Amino acid sequence: MIPRVNFAHLPTPVEPMPRLGEILNIPNLYVKRDDQTGLAFGGNKTRKLEFLLADALSQGSKTLITTGAIQSNHCRQTAAAAAKFGLECTLILVGESPEQPSANLFLDKLFGANIVWVNEVGSRDSVLDDTFNQAKTAGKQPYLVPYGGSNPTGALGYVFAMQEFLEQKIEADWIVFASSSGGTQAGLVLGSRVFGFKGRLLGISVDGKRNELTNQVADLAARTSQKLGHHMDFSPESIYVNDSYCSTGYGNLTNYEIEAIHLFARTEGLLLDPVYTGRAAAGFIDLVHQGFFKKNDTVIFWHTGGQPAIFAPRYRELIDIYD
Numbered sequence: 296m297i298p299r300v301n302f303a304h305l306p307t308p309v310e311p312m313p314r315l316g317e318i319l320n321i322p323n324l325y326v327k328r329d330d331q332t333g334l335a336f337g338g339n340k341t342r343k344l345e346f347l348l349a350d351a352l353s354q355g356s357k358t359l360i361t362t363g364a365i366q367s368n369h370c371r372q373t374a375a376a377a378a379k380f381g382l383e384c385t386l387i388l389v390g391e392s393p394e395q396p397s398a399n400l401f402l403d404k405l406f407g408a409n410i411v412w413v414n415e416v417g418s419r420d421s422v423l424d425d426t427f428n429q430a431k432t433a434g435k436q437p438y439l440v441p442y443g444g445s446n447p448t449g450a451l452g453y454v455f456a457m458q459e460f461l462e463q464k465i466e467a468d469w470i471v472f473a474s475s476s477g478g479t480q481a482g483l484v485l486g487s488r489v490f491g492f493k494g495r496l497l498g499i500s501v502d503g504k505r506n507e508l509t510n511q512v513a514d515l516a517a518r519t520s521q522k523l524g525h526h527m528d529f530s531p532e533s534i535y536v537n538d539s540y541c542s543t544g545y546g547n548l549t550n551y552e553i554e555a556i557h558l559f560a561r562t563e564g565l566l567l568d569p570v571y572t573g574r575a576a577a578g579f580i581d582l583v584h585q586g587f588f589k590k591n592d593t594v595i596f597w598h599t600g601g602q603p604a605i606f607a608p609r610y611r612e613l614i615d616i617y618d
């Protein structure tokens with residue numbers, strides 16, 4: 296048995312998106328609602344944290360340490376999970392402490408997380424090491440939750456998410472989703488092989504180059520397979536990643552993301568986030584316009600969460616002015 300603590304609200308629903316499907320001329324369009332995984336506004340990190348928390352608790356850890364961007368969903372969900380299990384949480388965030396913490400950062404503080412600021416990405420790992428060692432010396436038995444929750448333990452969450460999806464009996468030709476640190480995609484890729492998903496998985500890269508991400512996903516899927524008891528190999532060539540939509544960089548919105556956010560909101564009452572799902576949806580819509588999908592394809596947009604970020608002023612202002 297693989298250690299897991301159950302706190303996600305599962306299975307997440309799969310819902311049709313008929314109004315959006317009509318506009319895009321994809322009648323069999325669905326959304327997998329991992330924005331509804333239940334923990335503190337949900338999102339994909341909840342599934343990973345079920346396995347990461349089980350690991351931390353089995354080691355007797357008293358504090359979780361992780362890192363991310365100011366508006367990191369991963370940090371928000373980790374801070375919430377720590378609170379729920381009575382652990383301390385320290386977040387290493389890149390940037391400067393704003394006068395008025397908003398959105399995910401506001402929530403991090405609400406969950407009682409300690410925040411350590413680093414000015415630049417380059418010094419993040421050394422600050423992370425220092426923070427970890429200090430916590431260790433202080434007897435807090437720290438547990439390092441990897442960036443994005445993406446190591447073999449965390450990726451297990453998406454292996455079993457694929458099993459869950461297959462039990463929902465929707466024969467998908469394509470599953471499209473945002474891909475960044477690769478844990479979601481690696482888990483889905485491995486889960487596809489283990490549980491026999493016949494469709495294809497398309498990760499829309501949020502920030503990384505295709506070659507880097509496919510290598511990372513293939514490697515992580517292989518390492519995750521060992522947690523299931525036997526090693527499987529994955530070639531990077533078998534992993535689909537589209538990196539055409541991330542040239543503006545992480546979290547820098549263009550009109551494409553903004554339009555996608557408006558379209559999902561106004562056709563389906565669905566909230567996308569600015570950084571991840573907004574970008575994945577923008578890429579998806581563009582691919583539809585390019586004729587990438589066949590009209591009768593069954594397509595799943597796998598929603599990975601992130602909505603609190605929409606309330607960060609820097610994003611809200613941009614989304615607001617567009618109409």
Ligand SMILES: *Cc1c(COP(=O)(O)O)cnc(C)c1O
Nearest residue numbers: 475476477478479571599600601
């Ligand atoms: C972290 C995150 C992703 C990316 O998932 P990875 O496993 O890091 O590739 C996608 N969407 C949202 C909302 C996220 O917070």
